[in-house]
Amino acid sequence: MLSERIKNMVPSGTLEINARVFELREAGTEIVNLSVGEPDFNTSDAAKIGGIKAIVENKTRYDKAPGLMELREAICGKLSRENGVEYTPDQIVVTNGAKQCITNACLTLLNPGDEVLIPAPYWVSYPEIVKICGGKPVFVETKRENDFKLTGEDIEKYATDKTKMIILCNPSNPLGTVHTRAELQGIADVCVPRGIYIMSDEVYERICFADEFVSMASISEAKDMTVLINGLSKSIPMTGWRIGYTATTAEIAKAMGSLQGHITSHPSMVSQWAGVDALNSGSDYTGMMIGKYRERMEAASAYLKKELPEVPFIEPKGAFYLFLDISCVKSAIEALPGATEEYSKDFTMKLLNEKHVAVAPGSAFGMDGFIRIAYATDLDSIIEGLSRIKDLVKELESK
Ligand SMILES: Cc1ncc(COP(=O)(O)O)c(C=O)c1O
Structure with a gap:
């Protein structure tokens, strides 16, 4: 019989x-795929x-369970150089x-029933990982006028004496937003005095079109309450090599390393050595890559503004996503036979x-x-995909 934990997983x-x-695709249809992260x-x-x-030698x-020393040193160098935050290798765990x-951090910090504030919209795996680790996800409603970016005020509304942690995705998947230093300070001002940990997922940090990317760990009073999440998947990119890393206090890192020692030991040594050279080059x-992403983002934004003004979107500042508001077709979609309660899903399937x-x-x-569009593909495909979205929106609007 499957565990309750697994049965509860969505x-x-x-x-x-x-x-x-x-x-x-198996039936021979060509798909313009703007869904891949x-x-x-x-x-x-x-x-x-x-x-x-590494293989030849x-x-x-x-x-070591927390990761190859040379890689942890390279990560410390990268964090210092690019993010202005100082860590020592005993504060890093390579995963x-x-x-x-994220799983290590939740298993290390959460007791059963501890609440974790997750601002919506959120990356799909956060709530499930929190639940698997015994925590309780509490979804935080964010405001349109802030581009749905989490604020200290939002946290204040939802924090209870059971709140152990918040999860901040910055740059955001799916929004493409980036928090400014002042916005991060606002979050720190609420979390730190209450002893709430800040899990700051910064995996898209290098893909940033804002004037600067500010790491949560660089807000000095927040550093010891921050569990910084980053990795090489999106930035090198090394998705299939599977290298992520956490930077946090030595105490938390030590506990995470011990946990990982029992579960996976450490990531592949081949990938870790590859990571050393990638970070030191x-x-x-x-x-x-950033230049290309920016070019695509600007072209896609310009297309949408000109051709589909009834579909507004959140001004992208980072990552490689556009989050499009399709409320103009809500009633048309909901009137379709077989409509479900989730009209973005119905629209997506129809598209x-x-x-x-x-x-x-x-x-x-x-x-x-x-709907979320990923512009991690060539520009022609992006524009072709957007023009077909336009066709569907116009068809629905004419109904
Ligand atoms: C916001 C966010 N965090 C974490 C991850 C996981 O990255 P990794 O491939 O390093 O496990 C992803 C992957 O899509 C992501 O979008």
């Missing part, structure tokens, strides 16, 4: 979409060569992707079945009425 809200994409760039040469060298044995950082490749464009429904991120 499958990802994008599963149905992905399954239909596979079905259509994975960079379309290959892993940098520095990382690839680092991995190959037999650097493939068991190592199998950022997902494991120059930033030309990252710069090239996929009729126009062969895959996007993610806002309902998967806890916010119906929106």
Whole structure:
């Protein structure tokens, strides 16, 4: 019999979409896929060569649970150089992707029933990981006038004596927003005096179009209450290599390392050595990727503003997502035969079945009425996808 923990787990809200994409592709239909949260760039040469060298030089044995010392040193160097935050290797734990950082942090900090504030819209895995680890996700309603960015005020409304942690996704998946220093300070001002931990998921931090990216850990009074989550999946990119990392206090890092020692030991040594070379090499490749993302974001934003003004979107400042407000077609979608309670999902399925464009429904991120577009694909596909979205919106509006 399956455990209650597993029975309570909700499958990802994008599963149905992905399954239909596979079905259509198997039937020979070409899909414009704007649903994938994975960079379309290959892993940098520095990382690839680092991995190959590790294999050839037999650097493939068991190592320390919190991660290879050379990689933890490289991570400290990166955090100091790029984020202005100082950590020592005993404060770093290297994991199998950022997902494991989040799981490690929840298992290390949460007691059964502890509340974790999760601002909506949220990345799909946060609530499920919190539940698996015995915590209680509490969804925080954010405000449209703040572009749905979490504020200290929002936290104040939802915090109780059971609140142990908040999860901040910055830059945000799915919003594409980036918190300013003042906004982060506002969050710290509420969390720190109440002893609420701030899990700051900064995996998209290098993909930032704002004037600066500010890490939560750089707000000095918040640093000791921050569990910084980052990784190499999106930035190098090294999605399939599975390297994430946590930076936090030495006490929490030590506990996480012990936990990880029992569960997975550490990530692949080949991937860890690749990570060392990736982090210690120059930033030309990252710069090239960011340039491309910016070009696509600007082209997609310009297209939407000109061609589809009835579909407003959150001004993107980072990551590679556009969050589009499709409320203009709400009544048309809800009037369709077989409509469900989630009109963003119905719209998404209709778009996929009729126009062969895959996007993610806002309902998967806890916010119906929106769709998420990933611009981690070539510009022609993005514009083609947007023009088909426009066709569907116009058809629905004319009903
Ligand atoms: C916000 C956010 N955090 C964490 C992750 C997990 O990243 P990783 O591949 O390093 O496990 C993702 C992946 O899509 C993400 O979007």
